[in-house]
Amino acid sequence: MRTFLLSVICCALLTAQSAEERTLLLRSGDKISGTVVTENDTAVVLKTSFGEISVLKSSIKPQxxxxxxxxxxxxxxxxxxxxxxxxxxxxxxxxxxxxxxxxxxxxxGGTFIPGTMKDEEFLYADERLIDIFFDPTGYTMEKGAIYISGLSWGVALSENIDVSSSYWRYFLADLNIRPKFRLYKSGSIESEQSFAVGFHFHSAGMTGKMRYVSVTEPVYNWNGPTTYQTMQRWESVGDASDSRVWTEFFAAYTLSNLKADKQGRISYHLGASVIVHPEETMPRAWIALDNDITSKFKIIGQLYYDPYQPSYRQMGNEMRNKSPFDLDFGFVYAYDENLRFGIHYQPYVILFYLKF
The missing domain is CATH 2.30.30.100 (SH3 type barrels.)
Incomplete structure (x- = not known):
């Protein structure tokens, strides 16, 4: 009898030890908690409050x-x-x-162990910026990631190479491609650095840049001789019917630091680009900061140098740039696993994209 009781107790202890509690985070964004019933190379069976669930390991986020x-x-x-x-x-x-x-x-990530990290702490926000509005950062997308926005689409060929294209320009007969290469990455979870270069090739179309020019136009008089008037105004560099090839080259560096309270990160971005067009060579440089307010919401500020990007007010009043420096400010919000949207001051005001 004594031997029988000891056997029962041992079996109970072994069963309790093997009843592993686990929480699985799936690629779909769902989270399932329960006791592990069985596990093999392809699936995990959990006993949950709503029955036994078989979860394919391929559907679980990498651990x-x-x-x-x-x-x-x-x-x-x-x-x-x-x-x-x-x-x-x-x-x-x-x-x-x-x-x-x-x-x-x-x-x-993938499987969470209770008690290992405070609920209010997060090491990375849901969105790591590959662009500050429309300027690149030192980051590339995760391998296999795909996105589509209101203006462009992109895919990551590897951890260090991604390719994107402005699909709206296809309507201008502009076959364009923008490869980006991460050449350097180092650091730890507390502080990391990344450096990337790339180019955006365009087969045709306008550049989206403007220059301030003096234009002399005739003034016709019904009862007198024709006179001429010189005016200053902003005009586009290239136009929609332009069939000349042009290219933008860029380089960007990012330094990202974990906050002392471990509630996200503050990242600093430095970059420069130059558009080489048959009519103009147009430089641009920027320094920017993004700050994780929550794991889903981050604010972004940018100071940039660009003598070929006038403000709305300057274009409307035909005013010349008093300074080639300007500011941009806005935010990005990760609504769920796939949808991101934001608002910022400079054109274009609203941004959104789907990430898969």
């Missing part, structure tokens, strides 16, 4: 993790295996094994 060690070190990577003894991670510098006794806390 990335950031491990904070007791000595102050921080290691990020994808989970290769884990046990009570520790973690085996695939990182940017190879596969590493971390003893559980050295772990202070972790933050994870």
């Amino acid at each position: 990335s993790i950031t491990v904070y060690l007791k000595d102050g070190s921080v290691v990020s990577g994808e989970i290769e295996s884990r046990s009570d003894a520790g973690l085996r991670l695939r990182t940017s510098f190879g596969v590493v094994t971390i003893d559980q006794a050295n772990v202070d806390r972790t933050s994870e």
Whole structure:
């Protein structure tokens, strides 16, 4: 009888230990919590409050993790295996094994471990900017990501290369392509740097830039000789019927720092571009900042130099630029897993895009 009771107790303990509670974050944005019933190479079966659910592992977000060690070190990577003894991670510098006794806390994507991170903390916002409004940053998109906005579409061919195109310009017979190459990335979760270069090739069409010119036009008099009048005005560099090839070249650097309270990041962006057109060579430079207010909402400020981009007021009143420097300010909001939208001061005022 004593042996039987011990056997029952041991079985109960083993069952309790094997009843692993797990919360899965899916690629669709859904989150499912329950007790693991079975698990194999392709699926996980969870016992939830609404029954047993089989979840394909291909539908689960990759299990990335950031491990904070007791000595102050921080290691990020994808989970290769884990046990009570520790973690085996695939990182940017190879596969590493971390003893559980050295772990202070972790933050994870895909599977969340309760209590490892405060609810109000987030290391990255839902949106990492690849552009400041219409100027590039040092970031590229995640591998395999696809987006479509009101003006363009893009796809990431790898972690370091993405390609986009302004599809609205197809109506101007402008076959255009904008490859972007990330040449450098370094740092840790606390502070990271990224540098990218690229170009935007256009087979035709207007540049979207304007120049201030003096134009002499005839003034016809019914009862007298024709006279001429000289006026100053803004005119487009290139027009919709322009069939000449032109290209924009750009480079951008980003420094992103985790806030001290671990409620998101502040990122600094520095960049320059030049449009080479048969009529003009047009430079532009910018410095910008984006600040995560929440994991879904960030504000953006930008100071830029561009003598070929007048303000609405200058264009309307035919005023010359008093200064080639100007400001832009706005926000971006990640409504859900796919939809982002925002507003900013300079043209174009409203921005939105879908990301897949």
